[in-house]
Structure formats: C-alpha cells, structure tokens
Amino acid sequence: MNQQQFDKIKTGNGFIAALDQSGGSTPKALAAYGVPEDSYSGEDEMFDLVHQMRTRIITSPSFNADQIVGAILFEQTMDREIEGQYTADYLASKGVVPFLKVDKGLAEKENGVQLMKPIHDLDETLRRANERNIFGTKMRSVIHEPNEEGIKAVVEQQFEIGKKIIEAGLVPIIEPEVNIHSEDKEQCEEMLKNEIHKHLDKLSDDENVMLKLTIPSKANLYKELIDHPRVVRVVALSGGYSREEANEKLKENDGLIASFSRALAADLNANQSDEEFNASLKSAVDSIYDASVNKK
Structure with a gap:
C-alpha cells in the first residue's frame, strides 16, 4: 500500500470524485452530457465516448489535487490511457488517489x-x-426498507468481500446506499449504522476500510463511524439529490466528505467550449469542496 496516498485519503482536505458509471448507467451519463443514444452504435463506441468525457474531466485544470483527494474509476477506465499513461497513473501524477469500482451491479430486491x-x-x-x-x-448495495434481515445481509456481504480486498493490499470502500426516497430512510440509517459498527469492531488492527454512505436524515448520525479506528474515511454519495441540496445536507455532518457522481458532472456538456467546460467544472468542484471542508 502507498503510505502517502493512505495519508492523503485519511487526512487530506477535499472530496472523492465518482467517475465510475458502468455499462448500465453509461447511456444515462452520456445523455446527461449531451450525447444521445442515437449518436453512437454499440458498446465499443459508447465506451470510447464515455472515456473521452472522463478524460476531459480528469485533464481539466479544474480537476485538481488541492480540492479532489481521490477518484473512483470504472474497470474499462482503469485499462485505458490518458495522455500516454494508464488512467490511475495519470491521476497519481496529479496527486489524486485512484480507486476502482469492482461490483457487477445489483441483484433483484429481496x-x-x-x-x-x-x-x-x-x-x-x-x-x-x-x-x-x-x-x-468500491462496491455498492442498496437498502430500500428497514428490514433487519435484509440490512444484516447487505453489511455481511460488503464486509466479507471487503476482507478479500484488504488481503489483496487494497482499501475497500464499503457502500451500502440507503435509497433517499425510502419512506423509512431514518430508520434504515439507524439500523445500518448499528450493523456496520458491529462489523467494524470485529476487524483486526491491520484491517482498514472506508465507508460510502447516503447523507443521513439525522445530522452527524455517522459520527461514531467516522471516529472509529478501523475507518480510514467516510464519504457521502449524492444519491439523486441535486448538487445544491446534497451540499447543504453535507455541511451539517462533521467529518463527512463528498464522493459525488451526478452532482459533480450535472452541468457539463459535450458541446461546451473548453472555457465553458472548465468554468462549469470549477463551479461544481468549488461548491462540493466547500461543503466537504466547511461545516455549519
């Protein structure tokens, strides 16, 4: 493990950019970027276009290590190059720590x-x-209802796979997302917190994880997880909130930083000039950074 990168993730000011849209979510991401489905043919062209989008984001002067501590990549992005370097190496050369999405998507609801x-x-x-x-x-599950058996199964699966990732010398981001539209969101979050805490307490001194969680309805609900000695960092997903709403909610939670995807790229468009693109990205980066480091 790279100790310099570990220290940056644990203590650095800033947030983690989520650039890991996969096969199923790529058409939506491209459409939001101004590239409709009828403008490309087949998966190869689709993935070429999304890599161009990610490359434009990552190489922008607005994408900087002073505000962005890490970035999460899709597997194909890891295997592609930016300016002659593999994507992770390019990110590291900018001082941004690279992560990889490893899950294969979600099973049916049960x-x-x-x-x-x-x-x-x-x-x-x-x-x-x-x-x-x-x-x-990074690997993602989703919780829709406060079902004790279901939430227990989600956390067990996450930590079981997380331990294999630790054994491989990597730091897992455990992401049990709570659906922001759940009618019992607060109850789900309380149950989730307690279940995660049990598993954290079972980790040995050389086993460290990160957590990626939905911004809780009750401010600072996850503070005890943030302070747990086995937790490197707790980051928040935007989960469908607008950037403004996600930022406002994030500011209420001490020690919680952003790992936004849609909320980061929402104003970016393939048809923007470089000047317009960089300005839009800078505005997003500045606001998410501010919400991550300046609390109410």
Missing part, C-alpha cells in the same frame, strides 16, 4: 434490499488493480 450480484472474477480484478497501481476499491 427483504427490502438489493445485494450485489456475485463477483466471480474478483481475485483477477484485484490482481490487475494492483498492476495498474489502484489504491482502493
């Missing part, structure tokens, strides 16, 4: 939750991640 689909090639993915100088990983 017991009020969606577990992750099986990750059959995890060992091979982790081997390649180490080759590509990736620091950590």
Whole structure:
C-alpha cells in the first residue's frame, strides 16, 4: 500500500470524485452530457465516448489535487490511457488517489434490499488493480426498507468481500446506499449504522476500510463511524439529490466528505467550449469542496 496516498485519503482536505458509471448507467451519463443514444452504435463506441468525457474531466485544470483527494474509476477506465499513461497513473501524477469500482451491479430486491450480484472474477480484478497501481476499491448495495434481515445481509456481504480486498493490499470502500426516497430512510440509517459498527469492531488492527454512505436524515448520525479506528474515511454519495441540496445536507455532518457522481458532472456538456467546460467544472468542484471542508 502507498503510505502517502493512505495519508492523503485519511487526512487530506477535499472530496472523492465518482467517475465510475458502468455499462448500465453509461447511456444515462452520456445523455446527461449531451450525447444521445442515437449518436453512437454499440458498446465499443459508447465506451470510447464515455472515456473521452472522463478524460476531459480528469485533464481539466479544474480537476485538481488541492480540492479532489481521490477518484473512483470504472474497470474499462482503469485499462485505458490518458495522455500516454494508464488512467490511475495519470491521476497519481496529479496527486489524486485512484480507486476502482469492482461490483457487477445489483441483484433483484429481496427483504427490502438489493445485494450485489456475485463477483466471480474478483481475485483477477484485484490482481490487475494492483498492476495498474489502484489504491482502493468500491462496491455498492442498496437498502430500500428497514428490514433487519435484509440490512444484516447487505453489511455481511460488503464486509466479507471487503476482507478479500484488504488481503489483496487494497482499501475497500464499503457502500451500502440507503435509497433517499425510502419512506423509512431514518430508520434504515439507524439500523445500518448499528450493523456496520458491529462489523467494524470485529476487524483486526491491520484491517482498514472506508465507508460510502447516503447523507443521513439525522445530522452527524455517522459520527461514531467516522471516529472509529478501523475507518480510514467516510464519504457521502449524492444519491439523486441535486448538487445544491446534497451540499447543504453535507455541511451539517462533521467529518463527512463528498464522493459525488451526478452532482459533480450535472452541468457539463459535450458541446461546451473548453472555457465553458472548465468554468462549469470549477463551479461544481468549488461548491462540493466547500461543503466537504466547511461545516455549519
């Protein structure tokens, strides 16, 4: 593990950019960027276009290590190059710590939750991640209802896979998202917090994780997780909130920093000039950075 990167993630001021839209969410991401589905043919063209989008974001002067401590990549992005370097190496050269999305998407809803689909090639993915100088990983589940059995299963699955990731020398971002539209969001979050805490207490001194959580309805609900000795950092997903709303909610939570995707790229468009693009990205980066480091 790169100790300099570990220290930056643990104590650095800023946020983590989520640039990990996968096959299923890529058409939506491109459409939001001003590239409609009828403008490309097949997956190869689609992934070429989304890499161009990510490259434009990452190489922008507005994407800087003074405000962005890390970035989460899709597997194809890890294997592609930016200006002659593999993406993770390019990010590291800018001082931004690279992470990799390793999950294969969500299973069908059961017991009020969606577990992750099986990750059959995890060992091979982790081997390649180490080759590509990736620091950590991310994997997402979703909680819809305050179902004790379901929430327990989500957290068990996350930590079971998380331990394999730790054994491979990487830091896992454990992401049990709570649906922001859940009628019982606050109850889900309380149950989730308690379940995560149990698993954190079982980790040994050399096992460290990160958490990526929905911004809680009750401010500072996750403070005890943020302060837990086995937690490197707790980051927040935007979860469908607008950037403004996500930023306002984030400011109410001490020690919680952003890891936004849609809320980061919402105002970016393929048809913008470089000047317009960089200005839009700077505005987003500045506001998310401010919400991550300046609390109410």
